[in-house]
Amino acid sequence: MALLKSNKVIYCLGNISPALGVLSTRNSSWWGGVQMGPPDPILGVSEAFKKDTNPKKMNLGVGAYRDDMGKPFVLSCVRKAEAIITTKQMDKEYLGIGGLGEFSKSCAQLALGADNEVMKSGRYITVQTISGTGSLRIGANFLARFHGGPRDVYLPKPSWGNHTPIFRDAGMELKAYKYYDPSTCGFDFKGALDDISKIPEHSVIMLHACAHNPTGVDPKPEQWKEISDIVKKRNLLVFFDMAYQGFASGDIDRDAWAVRYFIEQGHNILLSQSFAKNMGLYGERVGGFTVVCNDAEEAKRVESQLKILIRPIYSNPPMNGARIAATILNTPDLRSLWLEEVHGMANRIIKMREQLAAGLIKEGSSKNWQHVIDQIGMFCFTGLKPEQVERLTKEFSVYMTKDGRISMAGVTSGNVGYLAHGIHAVTK
């Protein structure tokens, strides 16, 4: 951010002294002071991977599911839904600002359960958003405008990299609570409770509903209960990020347990959902943002303000992905097929974890790799140090982010042995 501020300084000087010529003639430039920004940490991984000519190279940076041949996977239920939509020859009229009604409703139902008292009473509003990022940003903007509490949003340490600029650019401040324990590659439960107990009242706390990104470390149900208690005691506003429902355990209800428990416990949560991973709809940008309210009347007021916020960002959301998702969720055959396919994707990930751990033992590693199996979801926080990551990339062409995170989705039965070999080589 300091870099960006310095651009402004240069421009201000240009304004005061035209002799600097920064803005004064056609041949000088409006954007002369715009610096080259750093590349995205995750995309940078993919770009380096593309350039590598090693036939054994592996891209474990990508947060997108791959099948056992390492290929992108479009779900059958998605293809079937698309065929249905095509036969209907639907128009392309604007959706409302809050998006496709059938989608928003089924999106909320998926998270909360159709029998949830919140669904029945209507004391919520769900708007269709531009996948998970768009949902989080709408939430962040909403908080910045309407939250009467402190500006601070507490993220687990570590959290998804993009959380920080999302909240910051929206005008909120970022803080953190202990979460990951590097000494166990597991959950620092005591540290988390300790930090959370000190968060100022009415602050916003972000919780990953399941399959924590980047660590794969999730609290157990008993731990969630204690977290709920302390959050309630501190009167914190809970913002759940659920990007992996169904993808974590393979069971959509099990993965939504924490969200549903918190609501039962009286937390009126904010919730971001994404269908990028669990429906493989990545580039279609399908997501939802939900505010659980006191009652339906409050939900109407909140809805009106969400619309006022959304309209000058993108007017209304893209229709295609929402139609696909709604068709799947609301067509019994397709919904069943989807649940099977999600289960299948989650299972393949789990199998790869088992094979990787077994492979490391077979290589003769003396280290404890239990966390590879214990961690949940697409990502595994290996515990590798930056130097080890660098060696793994340079010597074995295994690409991953510097924090030691690997996407298990990029692992196949064909390359898991090679990966185990490489990890062992750099850690023995």
Next chain:
Amino acid sequence: MRGITVFHSWWGGVQMGPPDPILGVSEAFKKDTNPKKMNLGVGAYRDDMGKPFVLSCVRKAEAIITTKQMDKEYLGIGGLGEFSKSCAQLALGADNEVMKSGRYITVQTISGTGSLRIGANFLARFHGGPRDVYLPKPSWGNHTPIFRDAGMELKAYKYYDPSTCGFDFKGALDDISKIPEHSVIMLHACAHNPTGVDPKPEQWKEISDIVKKRNLLVFFDMAYQGFASGDIDRDAWAVRYFIEQGHNILLSQSFAKNMGLYGERVGGFTVVCNDAEEAKRVESQLKILIRPIYSNPPMNGARIAATILNTPDLRSLWLEEVHGMANRIIKMREQLAAGLIKEGSSKNWQHVIDQIGMFCFTGLKPEQVERLTKEFSVYMTKDGRISMAGVTSGNVGYLAHGIHAVTK
């Protein structure tokens, strides 16, 4: 709010916001049971039966895309490369020196609104000049919150002359000549929304001169390329002229109307730079800005648009269909004006024919608009703007009758 507990409400103080002025029109229209009702608020094209129109070239492009069984992997932050390139080409012309030198960056955006907002955010972060963005008076209603929410300030320059229902050229030049150096000026490239009043080429030339003299940063909003005159090159004339004249413009494009891709949300944001190296720097910063808003844009509409623009048969078909849509609008204008004369109106309705694009600024006053709605079930926005797209050969006579009734 400070004393609240979890059992009180986080959102107790959130007020019910006012409904969107344009959507409010559609909602009231829906409730009306009059069989002769007309919705002239909607800014979406309708065919002569009053039905939404999906272009043939779009259906064909969709069929091609379906046969390819493409994956759904994330696009890059800046979107689909084939789309962004053809989007810029459409606006600037393939032979444009800007295209050849690569001294531009175009990112795929969430239609026109998304493009304008990215531009507004970019200005707020990187523009060294004043915070003020000068809009024509009047402008599209959503321009104001777009720039304001991004952190810019809004000002206006004279544009529409209510006494002529035409362009206040003298007033515009006068106001523009007083805009502080390095401010941002927004120009509607063609088919001004809401008035339909566009400057003539000679007038654009003078505007370019005075804008250059004042050293203003030009931001073009081109939401109707092809839709205004029926000819995409003619509609882009002002944009291309300004670039030739040395303005390094910002440009927002939408494919909502000209390709009928409304709900697919297809658009582009372009920054014309000094050189390709600068374009790379600007691109990197646009990505940093976009990533925490929505990460990357939706693929479907961009694939459709790119397929159409880059497949010669489909591109030709598209140009015909755009021409057809623009022609129907022009015909409805002629029929409406003729109808008003036939009704015996003594008023001057020349502006109905002279104004360009989807919208017509009728000149009706709010009380007249209210009567038109109450007595004839003709729905439109309070400023007297009607969407000609909602007019058909079947209802133009009724509309003329109603307008005459409230204005005689």
